Amino acid sequence: MDVKTVCLGMLTDGEASGYDLKKQFESTFSHFFAAGYGSIYPALSSLLADGLVDCREIPQDGRPARKVYRITEAGRDRLRLALDEPNPGHKVRSEFLATMYFAHLMSPEQVAAVLDNRLQDLDRYLRMFDEFERCSGDWTDGMRFVCGFGRAMTEATIAYVEKHRDSLVARRTESTPEQHVREPATTMTGHSTQ
Amino acid sequence: MDVKTVCLGMLTDGEASGYDLKKQFESTFSHFFAAGYGSIYPALSSLLADGLVDCREIPQDGRPARKVYRITEAGRDRLRLALDEPNPGHKVRSEFLATMYFAHLMSPEQVAAVLDNRLQDLDRYLRMFDEFERCSGDWTDGMRFVCGFGRAMTEATIAYVEKHRDSLVARRTESTPEQHVREPATTMTGHSTQ
DNA sequence: GCGCATATATATCGATTTGATAGTATGCAT
DNA sequence: ATGCATACTATCAAATCGATATATATGCGC
Numbered sequence: 001m002d003v004k005t006v007c008l009g010m011l012t013d014g015e016a017s018g019y020d021l022k023k024q025f026e027s028t029f030s031h032f033f034a035a036g037y038g039s040i041y042p043a044l045s046s047l048l049a050d051g052l053v054d055c056r057e058i059p060q061d062g063r064p065a066r067k068v069y070r071i072t073e074a075g076r077d078r079l080r081l082a083l084d085e086p087n088p089g090h091k092v093r094s095e096f097l098a099t100m101y102f103a104h105l106m107s108p109e110q111v112a113a114v115l116d117n118r119l120q121d122l123d124r125y126l127r128m129f130d131e132f133e134r135c136s137g138d139w140t141d142g143m144r145f146v147c148g149f150g151r152a153m154t155e156a157t158i159a160y161v162e163k164h165r166d167s168l169v170a171r172r173t174e175s176t177p178e179q180h181v182r183e184p185a186t187t188m189t190g191h192s193t194q
Numbered sequence: 195m196d197v198k199t200v201c202l203g204m205l206t207d208g209e210a211s212g213y214d215l216k217k218q219f220e221s222t223f224s225h226f227f228a229a230g231y232g233s234i235y236p237a238l239s240s241l242l243a244d245g246l247v248d249c250r251e252i253p254q255d256g257r258p259a260r261k262v263y264r265i266t267e268a269g270r271d272r273l274r275l276a277l278d279e280p281n282p283g284h285k286v287r288s289e290f291l292a293t294m295y296f297a298h299l300m301s302p303e304q305v306a307a308v309l310d311n312r313l314q315d316l317d318r319y320l321r322m323f324d325e326f327e328r329c330s331g332d333w334t335d336g337m338r339f340v341c342g343f344g345r346a347m348t349e350a351t352i353a354y355v356e357k358h359r360d361s362l363v364a365r366r367t368e369s370t371p372e373q374h375v376r377e378p379a380t381t382m383t384g385h386s387t388q
Numbered sequence: 389g390c391g392c393a394t395a396t397a398t399a400t401c402g403a404t405t406t407g408a409t410a411g412t413a414t415g416c417a418t
Numbered sequence: 419a420t421g422c423a424t425a426c427t428a429t430c431a432a433a434t435c436g437a438t439a440t441a442t443a444t445g446c447g448c
Contacts (some may be wrong), residue, residue, distance in 0.1 A: 001291035002433070009296045029295075032288040039434055041399060064398045075422060083300050087311040088289035093292050095195035095282035097343060102203045102222075102389050103336035106277050116280040141362055142297035148353040149291060149354055156350035160343055196404075213426055233405055235428060257413060258427045406433070416423080417437080 004043040005037045006080045011071040012051060012079065018044055018067065028132065028143070031125065031150040033150045042070055052078050103168055112169045119161055199215055199276040205247060205265040206273065212261065222326065222337070225319065225344040246272050262326040271272045297362050304311055306363045313355055319348045 008028070010021055018040050025035045035043075044067075047053045052075035058066040071079070096118055103111050129151045136144065200223070204215055212234050229237075238261075241247045246269035250262040265273070277361045290312055297305050323345045328340065 001292050006292050009292070009299070012296075012299060015278070018398075018399090018405070019395095027428090029292075032286045032291040034285065034287075034435095038401085038436070042433085047242070059336055059440090060397085061437060063396055066397070079296075079299065080423090082315070083293060083296055084290075084304060085293070086304070086307045088293045088308065090286070090288040090290040090312070090315075091228065092226045092284070092286055093228075094284040095279075096284040097226040097340050098195050098203070098223075099277060099282045100343075101336045101340045102206075102273075103339070104334045105203070105206060105273065110278060110280070113280045114282065121281070121284075140298045142295045145297070145358055146291045146295045148295075148358065149351075150352055152354040153347065156346055157343075158340055160346040164339055164342065167269050167337050211426075212428090228406095231428070232407070232430085236404085254410090254426085257425055258411090260426070311394090337393065390448085391446105393444105393446085396442085398440080401437090402435100402438080403437105404433100404435070406431100408430090408432105410429080411427080413426090414424080416421105418419105418421085 001082055001088055002043075003039045005079065006033060006035070007040065007043050008047065008052060008071060008075055008079045011069060012076070015068045015070040017058075017069065020049050028147075032146065033130075047075065050078075051073075087178055100168065106129065112165075115161055115165050115168065119158065122154050122158050122161070125150070126158075127155070195279065195284055196237075197233040198241055199273065200227060200229070201237050201263075202241065202246060202265060202273045202276070205263060206270070209262045209264040210265065222341075225322075226340065241269065244268075244272075251385065256306055266282055282345055295360065297388050302363050306359075309359050309362065313352065316348050318353070319344070320352075323348070 006025075007021055010016065010024055018023075021040055021044075022035075022037060025033070025040070029035075044053065044055075046071070047172055051072060053069045053071055055067055058068060060066060080141050082091065096114065099106075100111070107172055129147060132147050136147070139147075200219075201215055204210065204218055210218075215234055215238075216229075219227070219234070223229075238247065238249075242263070245266060247263045247265055249261055249263050252262055254260060275388060279297055290308065293300075294305070323341060326341050330341070333341075351382055352368065
């Protein structure tokens with residue numbers, strides 16, 4: 001399941017332009033499948049070339065013409081085929097966790113800052129889910145499942161970070177730094193690798 | 195924080211070859227920062243060209259020579275700089291959730307298969323974390339934090355999927371692959387804000 | 389009236405990442 | 419004896435990311 005397939009899926013809901021799809025990637029899909037113009041426009045071109053969508057232009061004054069895409073029958077077939085994959089992946093790419101992995105190379109203040117910023121982001125996510133749910137009247141079960149999933153993850157993350165924050169930051173706010181020496185006077189240039 | 199930075203971080207633990215780093219990406223880092231040879235080797239080349247690591251070759255009979263990389267002082271500086279980023283990202287790319295989003299376009303059997311396969315994967319993750327923790331004697335706080343994070347997410351995911359599985363699959367077990375109409379107000383909705 | 393942000397719309401470009409593949413040797417199990 | 423796993427290296431096309439460019443219109447504060 002790549003961006004092409006997701007675009008195809010979005011188009012089952014009605015015709016849309018690349019701009020429209022981008023907005024959906026930025027809202028409902030943002031917490032589990034983000035995509036930018038650099039992916040969306042090539043995806044639509046490719047789908048069009050393969051006859052999986054068709055396109056009509058709606059001229060507008062001032063703005064460039066809207067190019068509105070619509071899924072074709074071939075497109076629906078292709079989508080069904082893609083949705084048949086029984087074990088779709090789920091990948092996390094976390095610079096946050098990578099940073100925390102190396103917490104021993106950072107000052108306690110730096111670690112605290114990273115954790116607090118993450119908590120703020122998570123709070124923003126929570127508010128986003130509130131927003132979503134406020135207008136979830138006509139949602140499908142799938143949409144509810146996915147949104148609830150995001151909320152559950154966010155809440156579990158907040159709980160975990162708040163619980164373990166101190167064990168990462170706690171250490172004395174000064175003295176005996178493991179690796180992050182401030183004064184380069186006594187260098188470890190001797191390559192003291194094991 | 196890209197692959198280059200993570201490689202640099204791994205090398206603070208001692209010298210290593212690209213192959214060694216790959217193994218670490220596949221084990222400890224796999225649940226939040228995977229990388230393949232196609233990223234690792236170019237990363238090491240680039241680090242070498244920038245003088246952030248150095249390299250010595252250890253010839254072996256039969257196999258190609260080991261190229262063992264070691265972080266330099268410039269490399270440590272660069273790493274400290276990278277770790278100073280106060281708000282590192284955390285991204286999810288989930289074909290699983292994208293698929294579930296379109297559950298209404300699938301048969302109940304397909305949906306059930308996807309959910310069950312996911313649960314199996316999650317169970318495998320759980321066992322992986324058990325494995326990790328069995329030899330966590332000399333771990334840093336950061337490593338413990340990251341591993342605990344992965345376990346917490348996995349457990350929360352299992353709980354969520356098991357709790358909501360039926361609401362996605364439920365509908366009559368025999369059905370057309372085409373989409374179905376949603377029924378009004380079954381009481382299982384439950385806004386579990388817990 | 390001026391500058392600025394935001395929204396509507398399109399699209400491209402370099403850099404990075406992914407996923408698969410290739411090569412070459414040892415050793416182990418079927 | 420054949421296939422498979424492990425140990426090493428490495429590359430390549432395709433996909434994706436993130437930033438940017440090009441227009442115009444609307445609204446907001448100063």
